[in-house]
Amino acid sequence: MEGAHLVDVDVCEDALKDAEDEEEDGQQHRLPRQPANEGEDDQEERGRCEGESEHPVGFDRRAAEDVEAGEEELHDDAEQEENRQPVEEHSRLRHAGILPPMAVVTQREFGLFIDGETVEPASGEVREISEPATGAPLAKAAMAGEADVDRAVEAARAALEGPWGKTPPNERSRLLHALADAIVANRKELTELETRNVGKAVSSVKGEVAVSAENFRWYASAIATIAGRTTPIGGSILAYTLKEPVGVAAQIVPWNYPIMMAAWKLAPALAAGCTVVLKPDPATPLTVLRVAELAAEVGIPAGVVNIVPGDGPTTGSYLVRHPGVDKVAFTGSTATGSEIMRLCAEPVKRLSLELGGKSPNLVFADANLEDAVPSSVYAIYYAAGQSCDARSRVLVERSLYDEFVNRFSETAAKMKVGDPLDAETQMGSLISQAHRDKVHGLVETGRKEGAEVVTGGEPTDGDGAFYPPTVLAGVENRMVVAQEEIFGPVVTVIPFEDEAEAVRIANDVKYGLTATVWTSDSGRGHRLARQIKSGVIGINLPNTAFPGLPFGGYKQSGFGREGSLETIEMYLETKTVFVSTGGKPVNPWGL
Numbered sequence: 001m002e003g004a005h006l007v008d009v010d011v012c013e014d015a016l017k018d019a020e021d022e023e024e025d026g027q028q029h030r031l032p033r034q035p036a037n038e039g040e041d042d043q044e045e046r047g048r049c050e051g052e053s054e055h056p057v058g059f060d061r062r063a064a065e066d067v068e069a070g071e072e073e074l075h076d077d078a079e080q081e082e083n084r085q086p087v088e089e090h091s092r093l094r095h096a097g098i099l100p101p102m103a104v105v106t107q108r109e110f111g112l113f114i115d116g117e118t119v120e121p122a123s124g125e126v127r128e129i130s131e132p133a134t135g136a137p138l139a140k141a142a143m144a145g146e147a148d149v150d151r152a153v154e155a156a157r158a159a160l161e162g163p164w165g166k167t168p169p170n171e172r173s174r175l176l177h178a179l180a181d182a183i184v185a186n187r188k189e190l191t192e193l194e195t196r197n198v199g200k201a202v203s204s205v206k207g208e209v210a211v212s213a214e215n216f217r218w219y220a221s222a223i224a225t226i227a228g229r230t231t232p233i234g235g236s237i238l239a240y241t242l243k244e245p246v247g248v249a250a251q252i253v254p255w256n257y258p259i260m261m262a263a264w265k266l267a268p269a270l271a272a273g274c275t276v277v278l279k280p281d282p283a284t285p286l287t288v289l290r291v292a293e294l295a296a297e298v299g300i301p302a303g304v305v306n307i308v309p310g311d312g313p314t315t316g317s318y319l320v321r322h323p324g325v326d327k328v329a330f331t332g333s334t335a336t337g338s339e340i341m342r343l344c345a346e347p348v349k350r351l352s353l354e355l356g357g358k359s360p361n362l363v364f365a366d367a368n369l370e371d372a373v374p375s376s377v378y379a380i381y382y383a384a385g386q387s388c389d390a391r392s393r394v395l396v397e398r399s400l401y402d403e404f405v406n407r408f409s410e411t412a413a414k415m416k417v418g419d420p421l422d423a424e425t426q427m428g429s430l431i432s433q434a435h436r437d438k439v440h441g442l443v444e445t446g447r448k449e450g451a452e453v454v455t456g457g458e459p460t461d462g463d464g465a466f467y468p469p470t471v472l473a474g475v476e477n478r479m480v481v482a483q484e485e486i487f488g489p490v491v492t493v494i495p496f497e498d499e500a501e502a503v504r505i506a507n508d509v510k511y512g513l514t515a516t517v518w519t520s521d522s523g524r525g526h527r528l529a530r531q532i533k534s535g536v537i538g539i540n541l542p543n544t545a546f547p548g549l550p551f552g553g554y555k556q557s558g559f560g561r562e563g564s565l566e567t568i569e570m571y572l573e574t575k576t577v578f579v580s581t582g583g584k585p586v587n588p589w590g591l
């Protein structure tokens with residue numbers, strides 16, 4: 001498995017390959033870096049190469065040399081053998097200095113990012129961020145309180161009414177392309193930071209970092225589509241429309257795809273000319289803060305991108321309610337989305353919601369199982385099932401049911417689960433032990449409801465938040481495990497008799513984010529694409545998103561679309577202008 005399941009992996013990998021070829025040709029420019037902290041010590045300064053400026057996370061020279069050599073993987077060949085050790089042992093060796101360190105050094109303290117610079121939180125609150133796969137400390141991160149949100153919104157407003165408001169579209173486009181280049185240039189550091197922070201397999205995170213860069217690139221070009229229109233209405237009237245940025249956008253993202261969800265949110269907002277205050281999840285703010293630093297380094301004016309990590313019910317809620325915020329864009333659970341909708345109701349704030357899912361994966365008896373089985377495994381276990389679009393309800397035609405469950409379970413049990421930094425790992429850890437306990441609690445609920453655990457179903461020993469790929473068979477669609485988002489590596493397999501029942505079960509859930517249909521009957525594929533109530537449908541393909549194509553939900557999976565021209569519209573107001581072109585005075589009542 002390689003790259004993000006939300007994206008077309010091959011194309012994004014090609015983009016990175018091009019960048020690497022450029023590096024080898026010596027063509028790639030190094031973007032100047034600004035110091036993260038004033039007054040870094042001389043020792044660190046002396047450790048840098050000539051021509052390369054300082055690295056805010058304490059760049060390790062051996063890792064830097066790897067980057068310059070254009071190496072594809074984070075590990076070299078000599079490390080591969082050691083990488084196959086159990087994750088705790090691997091981590092111990094790395095922390096003891098026996099294995100070489102990675103591209104990032106632990107224990108950097110990340111501040112908030114407000115008005116173009118890293119700042120201390122007014123609250124003074126700094127939290128320890130640890131690696132979920134090992135429990136080892138990774139970094140410290142400042143948490144924003146109300147005073148920090150005030151400061152960030154004020155900076156965003158000043159930038160909107162100042163430099164950013166005066167930045168023409170072609171310049172915004174150039175800056176977004178430059179940010180995409182900066183993400184590619186720093187991809188190894190971003191990939192490692194994200195992998196260690198979230199616990200996801202590095203092979204997946206590489207794709208997510210690639211697609212984040214591609215997303216900025218796509219919106220950099222899509223700026224060209226922002227335009228009003230003239231409408232001929234007859235008489236002596238010229239009528240046209242103007243597109244204007246909606247204003248200051250508050251954006252809130254979850255922990256499961258920190259850099260990618262931030263890129264999905266930031267790029268369209270900046271393309272439209274808005275300024276942003278973005279709140280990442282308090283557990284996973286690191287790569288988002290680095291992207292904000294890179295945005296400043298490439299010349300995006302101060303105040304355009306502000307990052308305020310903090311808790312949802314306090315900092316997040318305060319940001320949503322802030323009178324200086326014109327639009328709210330939220331990605332997270334349906335329960336939180338519903339609360340945010342309530343907060344936005346009274347002041348009538350513009351709002352878009354990307355929420356949860358319990359997506360169906362329909363397998364008909366005529367499906368090509370050589371594709372359907374491994375792709376169905378991929379579609380649930382990618383990101384350890386912590387994906388909004390995880391196809392967590394597999395619906396299988398009754399005549400195929402037993403064979404499918406056996407083949408699916410055998411394939412799932414063969415997956416490589418382990419150290420997220422091992423290039424061969426397919427599934428890393430969950431985000432935390434607390435989340436693992438929640439996932440396991442739902443598996444226990446399934447057992448009580450009468451589901452059969454065919455494989456997995458017990459937490460793995462050790463400090464890491466690991467949970468094995470789990471298959472629940474004999475599931476009925478009314479069960480809690482078939483209706484609630486488990487958000488872990490747990491699939492429910494449900495039988496159906498015929499096409500009509502398959503559609504009925506697929507739609508019998510409060511969500512409607514994605515769906516996949518496996519059949520060799522193309523007419524049936526297209527028929528079901530119309531009948532299934534979800535924002536994205538795949539026919540014989542597990543992918544669900546690609547820069548430029550709308551991604552979003554029906555029903556309680558939310559409203560609004562990400563990743564597409566529709567998204568830019570969510571950050572624009574449309575103004576209609578009427579102009580008299582007649583030669584006579586305008587006096588409708590003849591007064």
Ligand code: NAD
Pocket residue numbers: 252253254255256257261279280281282310311312313314315316317320331332333334335336337339340354355356357387388389485487513552553557558
């Ligand atoms: P969550 O709703 O608990 O948290 C998401 C974000 O909202 C976090 O930054 C959190 O701090 C913040 N938050 C929490 N309460 C808040 C409040 N009262 N006011 C303002 N902000 C608040 O969700 P989660 O568990 O972190 O993320 C997983 C959920 O996200 C799943 O349901 C998943 O399906 C969904 N998700 C959806 C998409 C999509 O595109 N549809 C993408 C990724 C994740």
